[in-house]
Amino acid sequence: MNDPSPPLPQPCTLQDWLSHCERLHPVAIDMTLERVKTVADRMGLAFKCPVITVAGTNGKGSTCAMLEAILSESGYRTGVYTSPHLVDFEERCRVRREIVRAQDLTAHFASVELARCQHDAAITLTYFEFTTLAILSLLAASQLDVVILEVGLGGRLDAVNIFDADCAVITSIDLDHMAFLGNTREAIGFEKSGIMRPAKPVVVCGPLPPQSVIDHAQKVGADLWRFGADFNFSGDKQQWGWAGRGRRYAGLAYPALRGANQLVNAAGVLAALTALRDVLPITAQAVRVGLSMVELPGRFQIIPGQPTLVLDVAHNPHSVAALAENLDAMGFYPCTHAVFGAMADKDVGPMLARVSPMVDKWYFTDLPTERASSGASLLSAWQAGNTRPDALAHAYTNPADALAAAVSAxxxxxxxxxxxxxxxxxxxxxHGVPRLLAKHLQT
Structure with missing residues (x-):
């Protein structure tokens, strides 16, 4: 698809570039790779170091963070690309464990623009494709030892998949983004399997992966590392251990990222690093320190205070089920308040049903994007399925106001x-990490 609009005048701020990216393509998601590949080839984009790609429905960001932490502790210069961001766009790219600066990205946006406009008819790119190419350009220029790339949507036709990974990781697979990936686990598994490469390791973290994933690994000749067959883990209340293909780790502290699901992610991380041990050898001490020090906001993040605050980006039935299990494991609280906002394409019914038994007061919120459900529509969805006559619910115009109402109550x-x-x-x-103080404690 060609774009008749002229290139953006330069110089530009990062926000200028992001606004430009939003105007370029008629649709937000375009599941094709030809346009991205053409622009990347014009740019000469290539990595001179091992590349790890991470796909899956949930757990991608946590997996990337743990890979980054362990490899960094082993002395490697790491680069990471994840999406989306929580607050600032720059969060999507980390070099040597530091978030990049906005001014360091602008030259790479200019490189993408120059490449896509090389000929009379410019190539259109979606927001995600343009920004992905800019970040990949920065990473390629950063003299790194290893690059970790999170797949944005699916895998087979995702912009990240223009590169051949030295190792692919597929985390959990469940129902999400069904309009683009299919409405069965088998169909979604096939899309995510597109990141596999012949003779290269692929780590499948889920205990019950779709058969389409196994079949595709065999079809392309990938080196399949399957949970339960090629690696496993076990643990007690104090520590855990991992074993797989000639390597074993014992007496490990639990990952700093909270939640039972993080152990599954950590096991997949150790499998990937074991598969790459000939090109990226790591030490047992790096594993211990990396897992104990890893940080990632918004993943069952518990913030001390009164009341206790939990932040979690669970936004599909599978991740909300994990959130519910983690909340249940926290023990008894006299009252649980829930602030919730979601995109309009999400299946909110099962999510609300899974958490509702443990929530006493709901605070549904609008979000600052046209793609979101309104707080009022979420409230209506909750009312339609609510089975707790004692529960209360209201709608708010933004998350901050919803949280303020919860704190007040x-x-x-x-x-x-x-x-x-x-x-x-x-x-x-x-607004910064909240430090809550219930009204009864305020002076």
């Missing part, structure tokens, strides 16, 4: 859970 011993879209959690974190 909460007692010091209560719990507040903010979950849903990245916009929901980001709407809280953009």
């Amino acid at each position: 909460a007692n010091p011993t209560d719990r507040i859970v903010v979950f849903g879209s990245f916009y929901t959690v980001g709407g809280i974190l953009k």
Whole structure:
């Protein structure tokens, strides 16, 4: 598809470039690779170091963060690309464990623009494709030892998939983005399997992966590392261990990222690093320190205070089920308040049903994007399926106001859970990490 609009005048700020990217393509998501590949080839984009790609329905960001932490502790210069961001766009790119600066990105946006406009008819790119190419350009120029790339949507036709990964990781696979990926786990599994490469390792973290994933690995001749067959883990309340294909780790502390699901992610990370041990050898000490020090906001993030605050970007039925299990494991709270916002294409019914038994007061919120459900529509969806006559619910115009209402209503011993879209959690974190003080404690 060609773009008749002229290139953006330069110089430009990062925000100028992001606004430009939003105007370029008639649709937000275009599941094709030809345009991206053409622009990348014009740019000469290539990595001179190992590349790890991470796909899956949930757990991608956590997996990338743990890979980054362990490899960094082993002395490697790491580069990471993840999406979306919580507050600032720059969060999507980290070099040597530091978020890049906005001014460091602008030259790479200009490189993408120059490449796409090389001929009379410019190539159109979606927002995600343009920004992905800009970040990949920065990473390629950063003299790195290893690059970790999170797949944005699916895998087979995602912009990240223009590169051949030295190792692919597929985390959990469940129902999400069904309009683009298919409405069965088998169909979604096939799309995510597109990141596999012949003779290269692919780590499948889920205990029950779709058969389409296994079949595709065999079809392309990938080196399949399957949970339960090629690697496994076990643990007790104090520590855990991992074993797989000639390597074993024992007496590991649990990952700093909270939640039972993080152990599954960590096991997949150790499988990927074991598969790459000949090109990226790591130490047991790096594993211990990396897992114990890893940080990632918004993943069952518990913020001390009165009341307790939990932030989680759980935004589909599978991740909300994991959130519910983690909330249940926290123990008793007299009252649980929930702030929730979601995109309009999400299947909110099962999500609300899964969490509702443990939520006493709901605070549904609008989000700052046209793609979101309104707080009022979420409230209506909750009312349609609510089975708790004692539960209360209201709608608010933004996450900050919703949280303020929850804090005002909460007692010091209560719990507040903010979950849903990245916009929901980001709407809280953009003002800094909250330190809550219930009204009964204020002087």
